[in-house]
Structure formats: structure tokens, C-alpha cells
Amino acid sequence: MLVPILKQGDYLIASIQSELSDADLLKLRDDLVRRVSEFRSRGVIVDVTVLDVMDSFATRTLRAMAHMIMLRGAETVIVGIQPEVAFSMVQLGLKLEGVETALDLEEGLALLDNRIKKGDKKLGT
Amino acid sequence: MEHEVCIPVSSEIDIVTARQKGRQMAAPLGFSNTELTLIATAISEVVRNIVEYARSGELCLDIVREGDRRGIVVTAQDRGPGIPNIKLAMQDGYSTGKSLGLGLPGAKRLMDEFEIESEVGRGTKITMKKWVQKNAR
Ligand SMILES: Nc1ncnc2c1ncn2[C@@H]1O[C@H](COP(=O)(O)OP(=O)(O)OP(=O)(O)O)[C@@H](O)[C@H]1O
Ligand SMILES: [Mg+2]
Secondary structure (H helix, E strand, O other), X not given: OOOOEEEEOOEEEEEOOOOOOHHHHHHHHHHHHHHHHHHOOOEEEEEOOOOOOOOHHHHHHHHHXXXXXXXXXXXXXXXXXXXXXXXXXXXXXXXXXXXXXXXXXXXXXXXXXXXXXXXXXXXXX | OOOEEEEEEOOOXXXXXXXXXXXXXXXXXXXXXXXXXXXXXXXXXXXHHHHHHHOOEEEEEEEEEEXXXXXXXXXXXXXXXXXXXXXXXXXXXXXXXXXXXXXXXXXXXHOOEEEEEXXXXXXXXXXXXXXXXXXXX
């Protein structure tokens, strides 16, 4: 299942459309990292609203992706983690350390604007 | 046992199939959405372990009744290399695959009951159960 990646100014927005296999998730990671370089994007939003499971693999992959993107000088925000999914991640012991999260796309965009457009705060804090 | 479904596991694609099937089978029992997510996530972890460490195996789902309570039993079985030290494997952060080492201990926390049998050279069998909470219905 292909994840469409939308370029919007300095940002890239990836909206996951259906459950993803491990291979799909790895492809998304590679695509996003490549496009951040290609477009010199400054922020990336990954919308996971439709995901009803985020297990250790998904979490590890998203975390690794955010770190790779950070090394390219951009920030990643994961938006739309469902309450049940958040609960299950906590039970599993999973943490999205070093990755920003926001409630939805709108908040994610606001967060990026805040961190990138204003002030140019240090990354990874 | 009133039902049994088994899904052969041999590639990462089967992980998605297995957890969807688990959710599908558990839903009519009256589990909450959160509980269904916990079950699906636990299935995801044990099936991924089969793919990662044993290459192939099987995931079976059963509906159980005990007195007036109902639940789902998830059995993940493989004839892979087995686990030499189960106690160690059940610890948070222990991984031979340079991963997070949360799959097994995490799945145990997500479910109500968790049993693991493993023999080196013969394989691994994990049986986990989740009961429908009566007061939630
Ligand atoms: N079916 C299996 N066959 C053989 N060894 C297994 C099996 N399942 C788990 N193991 C062993 O137990 C260890 C712990 O498993 P666990 O799922 O907790 O962590 P992980 O798979 O290493 O990391 P994570 O699940 O967090 O990505 C594994 O590293 C592996 O050595
Ligand atoms: Mg695992």
C-alpha cells in the first residue's frame, strides 16, 4: 500500500491510508528521507490516524526515520495516534523518544511553524 | 471450543493478516475497542517473532468459555530454533536481534494470561488469553 507524500512549502506530509506491512513502512521511511533531501524540506508530518496497531516494529521504524530526517536538518511530527493505540504503546513499553507528536494535522503544522519559522530553536529538544 | 482458525505464517505480510483476523474474531465477543487493539498488538508481536526468528509457523485463534466468562485464546507456534533462556527473553530490553526487546514482555502485559514453552532446536509455543471484562459490557 503506497503512502502518498504531499509537498507543502517547506514541509512534507505523508498520510497513511491503510494498515501497513513492515515492507510498506520501510518504504515510507526511505521515501521520506530521500524527499527531505531532494526538496530540502524543513519539516515532515506523518499522519497515522488510520493505524489501529503500532507495535514495536512500527515504533522503532518511525523513530529511526525521525532521527534520519533530523540528521538532514528537518523535524518530524507524528500526528493522529489514536487513544487506544497510545494506551497499547504504553502497555508494551514503547516510547517515541525524540519524536514530536501532535493531535492532528492542523496541530502538527502549527507545531512545525512554531519550531521552524520562529526562533529556529535547536533540534532534537 | 466452539471455533478454531489457524493462519500460516511465513512472511511479514502474514503479520497484518493475523492481527486483522484476531480483531475480527474477538470483536463479536464484546471486547472494547481498546481491548481489541491490545489483542491485535500482542498478536503482531508474537507473529513478528515467528517471522524474525523461526521464519515460519502458525497462529491459531480460539474462542473460549469458562463458566460465564468468554475470551479469546491466541496460540503462536513454530518449529524454529527455540529460546535457550526463557527468563531472559521475557525481560524488557533483552533482544538477540538488536531490537527493543519488548515483544514478549509487552505481549504478556497486553494480555490477561501468557504462557511460553520453548525447546532449543524444536521450537516455541506461546499461548495467551484475554477475557471479556464483564463490567465493561
Ligand atoms: N519464536 C521465537 N523463536 C526463537 N527465538 C525467539 C522467538 N521469539 C522470541 N525469541 C527470542 O527472544 C528474544 C526476545 O523477544 P522479544 O520479542 O521480546 O524481543 P525482540 O524481538 O528482540 O525485539 P522487539 O520485539 O522489541 O522488536 C528475541 O530477541 C529472540 O532471541
Ligand atoms: Mg519481538
